Amino acid sequence: MQRFLPLLTLCAALYGCTSTPIIRPSSPPFPAEPQVVQPEQPAPEIPEAETAPLSEYSIPPAAAVLPGSASRKNATGDIALILPLQSQSFSAAAKAVHDGFVAAHSLAGKRRNLPVVIYSTGDQVADILAAYEQAVQAGSSIVVGPLTRDGVTALANSNVVSVPTLALNIPERNIPIPDNLYLFGLQIEAEARQIARLAIGQGKRSALTVSGDTALSRRIHLAFLAEWNKLGGTIIDQFRYSTDPNELARLRSAATSGNADMVFLAVEFQKARVVRPYLDIEIPVYATSQVFNGGADSLANFDLNGVRFVDMPWLLQADHPAVMVYPRPQGATSMDLERLYALGVDAFRIAQYLAQPDSGSPIIDGVTGRITLEANHQFVRELSQAQFDQGNALVIDPKR
DSSP, X not given: OOXXXXXXXXXXHTOOOSSOOOOOOOOSSSXXXXXXXXXXXXXXXXOOBTTBOGGGSOOOOOTTSOTTOSOOTTOOSOEEEEEOTTOTTTHHHHHHHHHHHHHHHHHHOGGGOOOEEEEXXXXXXXXXXXXXXXXXXXXXXXXXXXXXXXXXXXXXXXXXXXXXXXXSSOOSSOOOOOXXXXXXXXXHHHHHHHHHHHHHHTTOOEEEEEEOSSHHHHHHHHHHHHHHHHTTOEEEEEEEOOOOHHXXXXXXXXXXXXXXXXXXXXXXXXXXXXXXXXXXXXSOEEEOGGGOOOSSOHHHHGGGTTEEEEXXXXXXXXXXXXXXXXXXXXXXXXXXXXXXXXXXXXXHHHHHHHTOTTSOSOEEEOSSSEEEEOTTSBEEEEOEEEEEETTEEEEOOTTO
């Protein structure tokens, strides 16, 4: 199975704390009484947004809202987290985001924290919108979610967005974004665009590209082409992934001709391993995080020696100041779930920023990347750069 397929299937279809709250099942259209997660006692400091000292804003008293309360009609000032925990398709992904969010909340400490109220939904749009309206009516001041792309599209097209809301995906098409709606997620296209900017910044101008026949690979490829062309780069040739010896020989010839000064691989780990030996060792090769299958299989990673890629600090930099603060997820069975857990961590930190409307533009050194807010209400991640060397993924200086 392709390493990134579960995550990008999620993105296409959509898109570890002291005590994990129990998520109560619900029946559409409204969830059952949501689970309230109160702030824990103060814990180690979490690295802050550089322009947003979160500890300075005043938190409304939370004593009136107790875990397992029978009623929340008078609750105000909480963060509502809306996730498809009841969805057959997305429950594992939702649980990973939930666990990361709650872990970050637990470590923030009472002094600077809002209670979190979890709304467990299915993946039906009506269910998601009903949960959103219920949260706002119950007094939530910040909403985080939806997670599915369908849910984000429906919310953006509705007239119900009345409080700062952080969607964990992007709409299915280019539509107007309501004033209070912000976007944050793990879109693979953003990685392809970052690679194009990175290569241009390093003086590359002429590219060969290799793409696969999956929808995901095509999306990565098209995103790279669009950004590359916008930045003034030239495409020398485009190759479709193949194991045919004649096609691989043609790729080798193009890579050694001297006409291109870089290669972009819009394929995942296994296909990149097939292609890499046919590329001139002297020509720089770039790819997205799809080529990183973790550090456990260094023998397989040997096949990718020299390939540059981008990925989140959570997976590349164990000594990153933010990464060191948070516990690793319990029972994560794939890197995709690790990524979603990290998404939950940074979603909570962004929610804290949204609770301070006058704090200016944030720069958050997050576990998913360096996060900034762009003019289109989208929180954008700049990922860490790495290169395979002797089977290991080594973080490299961005200026190299």
